Amino acid sequence: MDCGSGVMNKLPSETRVEALSGVILSHLHYDHMADLGVLQYAAAGAIRNGRMKEKLKLYAPDAPVDILHSLFSEHTKVIPIDPSTKVRLAGADIEFVHVEHTITCYAIKISYKGKVLVYSGDTSYCDALIELARDADIFLCEATICEGSVHTTGQGHMNALQAGMIAGQANVKQLVLVHLPGDGNLEFMRHEASRTFHGPVDIPEPLRMYTMIHRIGRNGYSCIDCLLLIWMGPC
Structure with missing residues (x-):
């Protein structure tokens, strides 16, 4: 993505x-x-x-x-x-929802054998994203706006507090903050997201791996088949 x-x-x-x-x-x-x-x-x-x-x-x-x-x-x-597009890639079902940005932008939902990953794309707070992210295992949500940052004017973007609000309203299992300002206080942003979302909040390092295992083997977790996200780094 x-x-x-x-x-x-x-x-x-x-x-x-x-x-x-x-x-x-x-x-x-x-x-x-x-x-x-x-x-x-x-x-x-x-x-x-x-x-x-x-x-x-x-x-x-x-x-x-x-x-x-x-x-x-x-x-x-x-x-x-477009919003009606349905894609199947490598066994995963992918769908799109239009979100609120300065140009046409889509949030992306990837479903694979019962596990769900949702990526917000760039957007301001919108109800369509809440519905798309409903009960997702991992929710990658942009949080571009941070007090004191000169990275953006804020149009078509969110802050960490809003990202946490969407994660909480959508009942996701884990929130990963992405599209972060290079001059932002990342720990402050994590704290802000945690005010409105009470699950785990992560700020990924490049090449961080997230594995969503859909099957448990007899000897504990067995990664026989999974949805794997490798975070390649900031935009």
């Missing part, structure tokens, strides 16, 4: 580009797609040397149209998404 600056620098240590079933962009702002050209270049190389047999699938909002058209390449299959 998303392909911001620095993703491709970390990706080779985790998986090769040909192992990707697809890439989903929440919206077409460059902080969420800065490394996409590098990814397309890697896909081109994988296709040329035979490691990759098909074009890389890229799911992206259908607006702004000029930016969407710039994503087309001979090695990428661009698939526009």
